[in-house]
Amino acid sequence: MDLNKYLRHIPNLITVANMVLGTLVLFSAISQKGEEYRLAACIMILIAVVLDVFDGKIARSLNMESSLGKQLDSFADLISFGLAPMAVLLTYNSFRDLGWLIYTCIAIYTIAAAYRLARFNTGNYTDFFLGLPITASGLILTLTNIILHFYDFYNRSPRTLPVIILICILAVLMASNIKIYRIGFRLSGEK
Numbered sequence: 559m560d561l562n563k564y565l566r567h568i569p570n571l572i573t574v575a576n577m578v579l580g581t582l583v584l585f586s587a588i589s590q591k592g593e594e595y596r597l598a599a600c601i602m603i604l605i606a607v608v609l610d611v612f613d614g615k616i617a618r619s620l621n622m623e624s625s626l627g628k629q630l631d632s633f634a635d636l637i638s639f640g641l642a643p644m645a646v647l648l649t650y651n652s653f654r655d656l657g658w659l660i661y662t663c664i665a666i667y668t669i670a671a672a673y674r675l676a677r678f679n680t681g682n683y684t685d686f687f688l689g690l691p692i693t694a695s696g697l698i699l700t701l702t703n704i705i706l707h708f709y710d711f712y713n714r715s716p717r718t719l720p721v722i723i724l725i726c727i728l729a730v731l732m733a734s735n736i737k738i739y740r741i742g743f744r745l746s747g748e749k
Contacts (some may be wrong), residue, residue: 569617573630576609580638587645596707599646603700606638610693632675639696640671646703652716660718663725670729671695687738690731698728 579602586595613631617623644664647653653660671692681688702724706716 565620566622568620569613569622570624570627570630572609572613572616573627573634576606576613576638577630577634579603579606579609580634580642583642584637584645587642587649590649593649593707596646596649596703599642600700600704600707603638603642603646603696606634606642607693607697607700610635610638628679632679635692635696636668636671636675639692639699640668643696643699643703644668647699647706647721650706650716652718653721656718656722660722663722663729667725667729670733674732686740689734689736690728690738692732695728695732698724 583599583602586599610631613627614623617627644667648660648664674689674692677688702721706721709716
């Protein structure tokens with residue numbers, strides 16, 4: 559029995575799990591009305607962040623990196639960290655009531671996220687990220703959604719302007735040429 563035959567699928571399975579969580583958040587936002595699911599959706603995005611951190615590290619440690627895995631990871635990231643946090647944000651009446659303004663901000667954010675992922679996939683960035691990674695941006699928006707959830711829980715309407723400004727700042731940072739050096743631990747086998 560060839561163990562590598564099975565091991566090589568582990569990183570992509572982790573990436574698919576990330577994508578499934580993001581997709582579940584999107585479907586929940588479309589089908590659910592109200593605030594009941596918001597916290598669960600945010601937890602799913604946070605789990606997707608953890609999965610995203612580990613899929614690449616595991617692929618490198620198993621020497622199982624592939625261009626398919628890289629592309630699959632980008633699609634998962636766009637769903638889980640580009641679209642899902644925005645879907646949660648749109649469950650608030652105060653944001654939906656903004657109409658074209660919030661939809662324009664979401665479109666700009668999503669385009670910046672897609673641009674950042676495409677640039678990453680076509681470049682060679684081993685020691686640094688060019689622009690804010692979408693995972694970090696999605697994490698910031700998810701934590702913002704958690705804060706808004708508890709703020710809204712106490713019957714206060716969330717303030718929209720600071721969040722709109724945050725979305726625009728994150729979009730600019732993702733599309734920027736700012737070098738952000740990689741931090742975090744390295745698994746054995748990484749250089």
